[in-house]
Amino acid sequence: MNRTGSVDQPEGGSGGPAAIAPNLRDLIVEGRFAPGVRITEREVSQLFGCSAGAAREVFHLLEKDGAIVLSARRGASIIDSRNAPPAQVWAVWDLLLPLLFAEVDRKSGLTAPSFGGRAGQASPAHRLRLIEAHLDRLGRLGHNSRVAEILGRLTLHLAIVEPGALDRLEKDLVR
Amino acid sequence: MSPSLELEARAFVATATVLAQFPPAPPPTLPGHIAAWLADRIQFGDLKPGDPIRELAVAEHFDVSRGPVRDALRMLNRDGLVDINGRKGASVRGLSEDEIDALFRIRAELFARLCGLAAARGEREPGAVAALCQGAHLLVRLADDPATPVGDYMTTRRAISALIASLAGNLYMSQVSAAREREVAVLWASVLNPERRKRSAASWVTLCQAVTDADAAQAEQLGRDLVLDGLAEIKRRGGR
Numbered sequence: 001m002n003r004t005g006s007v008d009q010p011e012g013g014s015g016g017p018a019a020i021a022p023n024l025r026d027l028i029v030e031g032r033f034a035p036g037v038r039i040t041e042r043e044v045s046q047l048f049g050c051s052a053g054a055a056r057e058v059f060h061l062l063e064k065d066g067a068i069v070l071s072a073r074r075g076a077s078i079i080d081s082r083n084a085p086p087a088q089v090w091a092v093w094d095l096l097l098p099l100l101f102a103e104v105d106r107k108s109g110l111t112a113p114s115f116g117g118r119a120g121q122a123s124p125a126h127r128l129r130l131i132e133a134h135l136d137r138l139g140r141l142g143h144n145s146r147v148a149e150i151l152g153r154l155t156l157h158l159a160i161v162e163p164g165a166l167d168r169l170e171k172d173l174v175r
Numbered sequence: 176m177s178p179s180l181e182l183e184a185r186a187f188v189a190t191a192t193v194l195a196q197f198p199p200a201p202p203p204t205l206p207g208h209i210a211a212w213l214a215d216r217i218q219f220g221d222l223k224p225g226d227p228i229r230e231l232a233v234a235e236h237f238d239v240s241r242g243p244v245r246d247a248l249r250m251l252n253r254d255g256l257v258d259i260n261g262r263k264g265a266s267v268r269g270l271s272e273d274e275i276d277a278l279f280r281i282r283a284e285l286f287a288r289l290c291g292l293a294a295a296r297g298e299r300e301p302g303a304v305a306a307l308c309q310g311a312h313l314l315v316r317l318a319d320d321p322a323t324p325v326g327d328y329m330t331t332r333r334a335i336s337a338l339i340a341s342l343a344g345n346l347y348m349s350q351v352s353a354a355r356e357r358e359v360a361v362l363w364a365s366v367l368n369p370e371r372r373k374r375s376a377a378s379w380v381t382l383c384q385a386v387t388d389a390d391a392a393q394a395e396q397l398g399r400d401l402v403l404d405g406l407a408e409i410k411r412r413g414g415r
Contacts, residue, residue, distance in 0.1 A: 060249070063253070064253045066268065084347060085346070085347060088345045088346065088347035088348060089347055091345055091347075091348055092285070092345075092347060092348050092351055095284055095285065095288055095348075096281065096284065096285075099280070099281070116296055125304075143273075144277065145277075146274065146277040146278060146281060147277070147281060150351065152282065
């Protein structure tokens with residue numbers, strides 16, 4: 001997912017990197033690739049039936065979101081708690097979330113979101129998408145898209161490195 | 176600028192970099208090096224919002240092929256400094272008033288918290304705190320010398336910021352803060368006139384004093400004010 005709003009060169013189409021990236025992101029959030037493990041272009045090519053070049057582009061897109069880190073030595077690896085120490089990320093979340101709420105008039109009719117109902121039934125990737133959608137709504141309502149965008153990144157990082165983060169995120173958003 | 180002042184600034188930045196180890200040095204790759212150089216050109220005012228960045232010219236400057244330059248531009252695009260438009264190529268990103276406002280308010284909260292944390296944790300690292308104050312006083316002298324190149328002032332200021340971030344002990348928060356600071360890099364040169372530098376440097380001294388005194392509340396407020404003063408200055412000058 002390209003969240004920063006700058007102009008990238010998505011190749012579109014059903015096999016293009018822009019279409020593959022969200023799917024790979026979901027797999028990571030679902031735990032298919034554990035935090036810290038390496039992921040190769042070959043694996044991505046095989047999984048999604050795309051070229052190595054497209055896989056490379058997918059990595060760039062995911063690096064932009066901070067879901068993976070790219071290094072000249074190790075190639076691509078999923079972030080882990082060294083890249084995003086949960087306590088530190090939560091500190092930023094706790095600091096910035098009030099900025100988002102401050103701008104939103106609680107009486108504006110924004111109904112509390114229901115996050116996938118029965119616990120354990122909604123997949124992590126789906127729950128994360130709902131959280132991000134809600135942040136997006138809050139951002140637009142309060143004309144605070146930047147904060148929403150930054151918070152969105154945080155939720156992705158937390159979802160990857162800390163099991164159970166989604167529970168707390170949902171609770172924090174249902175104020 | 177006197178040679179000895181220049182040397183002192185360089186020495187301080189080197190020391191601070193070692194002490195702080197943040198922000199993490201740009202990747203020791205060619206594209207990382209090129210990207211850092213371009214980011215400096217933007218922050219020091221050599222490249223202004225809207226200016227095109229010609230791949231070929233940069234490649235020739237570094238005597239490399241266009242590939243690494245393209246990678247560097249991509250990194251800068253990712254960090255929000257550069258727009259890449261298929262046909263027109265790369266250009267320095269300008270910021271709307273709303274974006275500037277939002278970014279500064281976010282930075283203000285992050286930096287305030289980092290200053291507060293640094294003040295609360297400073298006693299554990301007296302060496303870093305001492306370096307911090309040394310840096311702030313150096314900044315005052317740099318500001319007092321009208322011949323100081325904007326680049327030297329900026330790198331010293333950055334080094335002081337890095338020390339605060341390192342003292343705060345929340346690397347992730349520092350990175351989020353540093354990312355916002357990078358995004359507004361393009362605005363600095365236009366507001367760092369000599370008068371402003373003096374006021375700003377004096378504020379840094381007061382802030383460093385609060386950190387030394389372990390006064391977290393004061394440090395937070397001063398940190399917040401430092402950033403918001405910058406916003407006020409940019410608005411005053413109608414910066415883009």
